[in-house]
Amino acid sequence: xxxxxxxxxxxxxxxxxxxxxxxxxxxxxxxxxxxxxxxxxxxxxxxxxxxxxxxxxxxxxxxxxxxxxxxxxxxxxxxxxxxxxxxxxxxxxxxxxxxxxxxxxxxxxxxxxxxxxxxxxxxxxxxxxxxxxxxxxxxxxxxxxxxxxxxxxxxxxxxxxxxxxxxxxxxxxxxxxxxxxxxxxxxxxx
Amino acid sequence: xxxxxxxxxxxxxxxxxxxxxxxxxxxxxxxxxxxxxxxxxxxxxxxxxxxxxxxxxxxxxxxxxxxxxxxxxxxxxxxxxxxxxxxxxxxxxxxxxxxxxxxxxxxxxxxxxxxxxxxxxxxxxxxxxxxxxxxxxxxxxxxxxxxxxxxxxxxxxxxxxxxxxxxxxxxxxxxxxxxxxxxxxxxxxx
DNA sequence: ACCTGAACACCGTTCAAGT
DNA sequence: ACCTGAACACCGTTCAAGT
Numbered sequence: 001x002x003x004x005x006x007x008x009x010x011x012x013x014x015x016x017x018x019x020x021x022x023x024x025x026x027x028x029x030x031x032x033x034x035x036x037x038x039x040x041x042x043x044x045x046x047x048x049x050x051x052x053x054x055x056x057x058x059x060x061x062x063x064x065x066x067x068x069x070x071x072x073x074x075x076x077x078x079x080x081x082x083x084x085x086x087x088x089x090x091x092x093x094x095x096x097x098x099x100x101x102x103x104x105x106x107x108x109x110x111x112x113x114x115x116x117x118x119x120x121x122x123x124x125x126x127x128x129x130x131x132x133x134x135x136x137x138x139x140x141x142x143x144x145x146x147x148x149x150x151x152x153x154x155x156x157x158x159x160x161x162x163x164x165x166x167x168x169x170x171x172x173x174x175x176x177x178x179x180x181x182x183x184x185x186x187x188x189x190x
Numbered sequence: 191x192x193x194x195x196x197x198x199x200x201x202x203x204x205x206x207x208x209x210x211x212x213x214x215x216x217x218x219x220x221x222x223x224x225x226x227x228x229x230x231x232x233x234x235x236x237x238x239x240x241x242x243x244x245x246x247x248x249x250x251x252x253x254x255x256x257x258x259x260x261x262x263x264x265x266x267x268x269x270x271x272x273x274x275x276x277x278x279x280x281x282x283x284x285x286x287x288x289x290x291x292x293x294x295x296x297x298x299x300x301x302x303x304x305x306x307x308x309x310x311x312x313x314x315x316x317x318x319x320x321x322x323x324x325x326x327x328x329x330x331x332x333x334x335x336x337x338x339x340x341x342x343x344x345x346x347x348x349x350x351x352x353x354x355x356x357x358x359x360x361x362x363x364x365x366x367x368x369x370x371x372x373x374x375x376x377x378x379x380x
Numbered sequence: 381a382c383c384t385g386a387a388c389a390c391c392g393t394t395c396a397a398g399t
Numbered sequence: 400a401c402c403t404g405a406a407c408a409c410c411g412t413t414c415a416a417g418t
Binding site: 153 | 213214215217218288290293294295296297298299300301302308311312315340341343344346347348349350351352353354355356357358359360368369371372373375376377378
């Protein structure tokens with residue numbers, strides 16, 4: 001069965017799978033469901049991603065690269081603008097589909113992942129922390145690189161926790177905002 | 191096949207299942223693996239917990255009650271003693287088995303849960319927040335009940351995030367401690 | 381009351397077979 | 400190069416059958 005020339009099974013698989021993992025997790029991801037949604041057979045997905053481990057690695061790798069591409073321009077902007085854009089990145093996941101951050105979701109399921117995918121999870125956190133360090137340095141000019149990194153890490157981890165728990169409690173983006181407000185008020189996010 | 195009089199399949203199932211979910215998640219939990227570890231057939235587990243949904247609900251419900259039982263005595267102690275005991279609760283999960291908090295793990299997998307289990311997830315957070323409110327009130331005597339609750343929620347969510355991410359990064363209890371240190375230094379955890 | 385074997389429709393994976 | 404049908408051992412679930 002021929003497909004349209006502009007239809008790429010590999011790209012379609014990654015798009016659908018990323019959202020599916022964000023909604024239900026990696027362990028709940030089904031090659032058959034994926035294939036049905038795309039309009040191919042599950043064996044076709046295996047042709048492009050031989051095992052779920054390959055798909056997992058590719059998903060997180062692309063997620064990391066998308067973050068870089070999308071957030072690098074904000075390193076030229078002010079601290080406030082950059083942080084606002086960063087928080088929006090988390091907030092939009094609540095819109096309608098109630099997605100979890102892919103990095104946080106697969107962190108929960110790390111025991112199901114092989115080393116290549118685990119390395120991408122580490123790259124994910126490293127990418128966020130590096131970006132946050134650069135942004136934090138704009139405001140906290142007297143902090144050491146180590147202190148900036150600790151602070152960046154604490155912000156990332158706290159935001160992932162807020163996302164994880166708000167979603168688990170059935171909350172929405174307003175509930176997420178409320179927790180972020182408390183992070184701000186106590187001094188973590190500033 | 192007769193079992194020892196003091197052997198309770200229901201209790202054994204919950205004990206083994208709780209640790210298994212903390213390690214690998216609810217979706218990765220297998221009735222057959224569970225049964226094999228306990229020494230019965232998977233149909234036997236279904237006799238006690240007809241569906242995984244029933245087991246999920248029971249696991250979180252017991253987790254909530256265990257927290258109450260274990261942490262209520264600390265409400266009589268000082269702020270510092272109580273917080274130290276609370277942090278230890280998170281830290282011990284890293285010892286050897288690298289477990290995630292059951293409440294946080296099942297929050298990630300909330301899309302796989304039915305309303306009864308989801309309600310227990312809400313009870314889980316409510317229990318922690320209520321306990322933290324009481325402890326925080328010892329130190330912050332001028333804060334309103336609402337402000338105490340916001341702060342309690344922020345602490346719980348941030349600690350769950352630290353646990354989630356440190357585990358995802360392949361970190362240990364020392365890495366967790368380091369993040370907690372930053373939470374303290376920035377003013378969230380105080 | 382408690383446990384089990386066997387069946388059902390699912391799952392990821394493999395592979396020979398198609399185009 | 401890309402796709403698929405069919406098979407394999409897994410999964411949760413059901414239920415008649417055992418004790």
